[in-house]
Amino acid sequence: MSDPTSKDFTAACPAPFAAHDRVVLAHGGGGRAMHRLIEGMLGAFDNEALAARHDGAVVSVGTTRLAVSTDSYVVRPMFFPGGDIGKLAVYGTVNDVAMCGARPRWLSVGLVLEEGTPLETLGRVVESMRRAALETGVAIVTGDTKVVERGKGDQVFVNTTGIGVVEHALRIEPASVRAGDAVLLSGDIGRHGMAIMAAREGLAFESDITSDCAPLAAMVQGLLTRGLEVHCLRDCTRGGVTSALVEIAEAARLELELDEAAVPVHEDVRAACELFGLDPLYVANEGRLVCFVPEREAEAALAALRADPSGTEAAIVGRVTGAGRGTVTVRSRYGTARALDMLNGEQLPRIC
Amino acid sequence: MSDPTSKDFTAACPAPFAAHDRVVLAHGGGGRAMHRLIEGMLGAFDNEALAARHDGAVVSVGTTRLAVSTDSYVVRPMFFPGGDIGKLAVYGTVNDVAMCGARPRWLSVGLVLEEGTPLETLGRVVESMRRAALETGVAIVTGDTKVVERGKGDQVFVNTTGIGVVEHALRIEPASVRAGDAVLLSGDIGRHGMAIMAAREGLAFESDITSDCAPLAAMVQGLLTRGLEVHCLRDCTRGGVTSALVEIAEAARLELELDEAAVPVHEDVRAACELFGLDPLYVANEGRLVCFVPEREAEAALAALRADPSGTEAAIVGRVTGAGRGTVTVRSRYGTARALDMLNGEQLPRIC
Numbered sequence: 056m057s058d059p060t061s062k063d064f065t066a067a068c069p070a071p072f073a074a075h076d077r078v079v080l081a082h083g084g085g086g087r088a089m090h091r092l093i094e095g096m097l098g099a100f101d102n103e104a105l106a107a108r109h110d111g112a113v114v115s116v117g118t119t120r121l122a123v124s125t126d127s128y129v130v131r132p133m134f135f136p137g138g139d140i141g142k143l144a145v146y147g148t149v150n151d152v153a154m155c156g157a158r159p160r161w162l163s164v165g166l167v168l169e170e171g172t173p174l175e176t177l178g179r180v181v182e183s184m185r186r187a188a189l190e191t192g193v194a195i196v197t198g199d200t201k202v203v204e205r206g207k208g209d210q211v212f213v214n215t216t217g218i219g220v221v222e223h224a225l226r227i228e229p230a231s232v233r234a235g236d237a238v239l240l241s242g243d244i245g246r247h248g249m250a251i252m253a254a255r256e257g258l259a260f261e262s263d264i265t266s267d268c269a270p271l272a273a274m275v276q277g278l279l280t281r282g283l284e285v286h287c288l289r290d291c292t293r294g295g296v297t298s299a300l301v302e303i304a305e306a307a308r309l310e311l312e313l314d315e316a317a318v319p320v321h322e323d324v325r326a327a328c329e330l331f332g333l334d335p336l337y338v339a340n341e342g343r344l345v346c347f348v349p350e351r352e353a354e355a356a357l358a359a360l361r362a363d364p365s366g367t368e369a370a371i372v373g374r375v376t377g378a379g380r381g382t383v384t385v386r387s388r389y390g391t392a393r394a395l396d397m398l399n400g401e402q403l404p405r406i407c
Numbered sequence: 408m409s410d411p412t413s414k415d416f417t418a419a420c421p422a423p424f425a426a427h428d429r430v431v432l433a434h435g436g437g438g439r440a441m442h443r444l445i446e447g448m449l450g451a452f453d454n455e456a457l458a459a460r461h462d463g464a465v466v467s468v469g470t471t472r473l474a475v476s477t478d479s480y481v482v483r484p485m486f487f488p489g490g491d492i493g494k495l496a497v498y499g500t501v502n503d504v505a506m507c508g509a510r511p512r513w514l515s516v517g518l519v520l521e522e523g524t525p526l527e528t529l530g531r532v533v534e535s536m537r538r539a540a541l542e543t544g545v546a547i548v549t550g551d552t553k554v555v556e557r558g559k560g561d562q563v564f565v566n567t568t569g570i571g572v573v574e575h576a577l578r579i580e581p582a583s584v585r586a587g588d589a590v591l592l593s594g595d596i597g598r599h600g601m602a603i604m605a606a607r608e609g610l611a612f613e614s615d616i617t618s619d620c621a622p623l624a625a626m627v628q629g630l631l632t633r634g635l636e637v638h639c640l641r642d643c644t645r646g647g648v649t650s651a652l653v654e655i656a657e658a659a660r661l662e663l664e665l666d667e668a669a670v671p672v673h674e675d676v677r678a679a680c681e682l683f684g685l686d687p688l689y690v691a692n693e694g695r696l697v698c699f700v701p702e703r704e705a706e707a708a709l710a711a712l713r714a715d716p717s718g719t720e721a722a723i724v725g726r727v728t729g730a731g732r733g734t735v736t737v738r739s740r741y742g743t744a745r746a747l748d749m750l751n752g753e754q755l756p757r758i759c
Contacts, residue, residue, distance in 0.1 A: 075526060076525060076526055076527070077522075077523050077524060077525055077526060078520045078521065078522055078523060078524040078525075078526065078529065078554055079522060079554070080522055080554050080556065081554075082520065082552065082554045083520070083552060083553045083554025083555075084554075089552060092552060093550070093552060096533050096550065096552075097550075099533050099534060099536075099537040100516075100533075100536075100537055100540070100546075100547040100550075102546045102547070102548065104513075104546065104548035104549070105547070105548060105549070111549050112513070112515075112548035112549040114512070114513050114546075114548060114570075116468075116471050116473070116512075116572055117471060119468050119469060119471055121468070121473075121570070123513060123515055123548060123549055123568075123570065124515070124549055125515035125516070125517045125549055125550065125551050125566070125568055126517065126551045127517040127518070127519050127551055127553045127566060128553075129519060129553045129555050160466070160468075161456075161464070161466055161475060163464075163475055163476070163477035163568045164452075164477070165477045165478065165479040165517070165566045165568070166479070167479050167481060167519070167564055168430045168434065168435070169430065170429075170430055170431060170432055171429050171430060172429060172430040173428065173429055173430075174427060174428055174429060174430065175428070177430065181448050181451050181452075182451060184451075184452075185451040185452055188452070194452075194454045194456065194466075195452040195454070195457070196454065196456035196457060196464035196466060196475060197456065197457070197463050197464040197475055197476055197477055198445070198448065198449075198452075198477065199477050199478045199479055199566075200434065200435060200441060200444060200445060200448075201435045201479045201480075201481045201757075202430055202431070202432050202433075202434045202435025202436075202756070203435075203481050203561060203564075203756075203757060204432065204756065204757075206558060207560065207561040208559065208560060208561070209555060209559040209560070212519055212555075212564070214477070214479060214517045214551075214566035214568075216475075216477055216515050216517070216566075216568035218466075218473070218475065218570065220468055404554070404555075404556065405553075405555060405556075
């Protein structure tokens with residue numbers, strides 16, 4: 056069917072269409088291809104909330120500021136060491152709302168089910184969502200269910216959209232990051248990605264690695280109730296710590312320096328990464344955040360992160376060196392420096 | 408992988424699992440099977456907003472009331488006479504927010520893309536969403552993109568979640584419906600379903616039927632700005648006018664009577680329905696609502712509906728006869744009466 060609108064779109068935002076003419080797995084990988092595709096779509100939807108290039112949007116009703124974030128979950132396998140798609144769908148979106156500095160309150164759930172999916176499987180996912188919602192203090196207030204024919208889906212896809220309330224006057228977003236800020240990481244990295252990899256059928260490596268999948272809202276509240284001047288927060292999901300840092304650096308037009316030796320990586324994760332030729336800095340996490348605060352508050356922020364059960368290994372891992380084009384430089388334990396960029400391809404499809 | 412939680416879920420809400428042990432297409436059809444499945448899941452997520460059994464949830468932040476609604480869109484074909492999946496994904500969710508009596512303000516978009524989907528197709532969908540958002544005055548403020556392997560999805564699935572602000576003191580929900588209320592319908596029915604049916608590959612009937620796909624928020628504002636005492640609103644999507652009325656009647660524990668002769672059905676739609684052995688009262692619409700108001704305000708509400716471009720054929724089609732178990736009785740043009748129930752099977756998969 057012909058549609059005159061397609062021309063307008065291609066003219067308005069050619070960027071995402073330069074490298075490919077069809078959707079490839081890398082478009083969902085959290086790296087450069089996804090970034091380009093999304094930048095193209097954001098062009099079409101241009102508005103102030105999107106212009107902040109944040110994990111979620113902050114909008115105002117009168118004097119109330121609300122944070123809104125959405126994510127679809129297609130992780131495979133659906134049940135993995137340390138979590139499952141239901142838990143991930145609640146924690147993941149609650150975390151994105153928290154990254155806006157908001158207290159997560161309400162969640163919507165949209166299910167796309169494949170014909171033939173055992174209802175017992177669906178029941179396990181729903182029960183897991185119920186528990187995760189209770190645990191994180193959000194109410195699942197509305198939902199929708201669609202069914203597609205066998206072979207047109209993959210058992211259960213979940214979308215959750217979260218709404219939270221911003222209860223302070225800070226603007227927690229890339230534009231608030233300043234030269235001199237300290238960069239903190241809330242814990243060891245790479246466990247979610249390597250747990251999924253280990254759980255994937257056909258992979259012949261034995262491992263006890265469990266996903267780091269965890270809710271981060273309480274940790275964020277911990278920073279805020281201490282009155283710390285938090286400039287930016289981001290959870291390090293698809294594309295790992297690297298994508299989170301590069302996105303923020305590019306949006307803020309600043310240069311960052313990362314101290315590789317300061318980044319906590321567990322020995323089993325490091326070994327698994329070496330086996331697969333992966334850099335832990337690119338591996339997905341589901342319960343880790345980076346936090347930007349003024350240098351003078353770095354130690355207090357570190358203490359706040361460490362006070363949370365999933366922040367015990369938090370560390371100061373870098374700093375903002377000055378204005379620039381968004382380069383993130385990593386200094387290795389051997390003193391060498393290299394620029395980090397987002398992944399160009401796809402490391403591991405359907406990680407979340 | 409064994410999971411102790413599955414037992415809890417099955418014990419807590421066995422109802423949806425009685426008739427089937429796997430997901431069937433009817434679970435997405437808007438009829439009784441879907442209703443049972445959803446009731447089961449609502450049991451797991453029990454809270455006040457869900458208890459209202461409305462199209463969306465109304466939640467409060469201080470003195471501000473917000474309406475939230477979510478829908479996933481999997482319609483096939485994605486482009487059909489009178490609309491496309493992008494337009495539907497914006498209008499549909501905006502309409503659900505409006506059915507809570509709220510002014511729709513913000514929208515999130517979650518895309519699940521199948522590897523191999525032409526980016527030109529995605530571009531058309533995105534452009535259509537952009538236009539529909541402009542038209543309905545909502546801002547698309549946040550989004551997410553996931554990619555699944557070839558054969559694990561079907562090109563483009565869209566989830567939209569809408570947030571609106573309730574700007575009046577009414578409680579527009581099934582619990583507000585009273586005996587004696589008039590039931591109004593905003594226009595002719597059955598066009599969306601028959602347009603999709605006509606557009607489906609392999610159907611050998613020629614037709615000029617276009618979808619009724621339309622935004623309804625301005626129509627609702629028209630009712631509210633006239634100060635009418637609106638008791639309940641619902642758009643008549645999957646499962647048609649029948650599902651909308653039965654859902655409201657059951658939630659409110661009231662009996663309704665519908666005057667079949669008063670329900671507008673276009674001649675071409677009626678002919679197509681007869682050809683396929685379908686009852687227009689069960690066919691999906693995407694731009695029609697039912698409205699409950701006190702009898703004394705029925706004519707004023709009718710005038711308000713008719714003042715909207717998509718309400719020119721609005722009609723008073725029934726009334727609430729009294730308390731009961733939620734039976735909806737339809738009186739035919741020949742004077743006979745029959746009880747309407749939700750569909751038990753699936754009339755037309757992936758209608759929206």
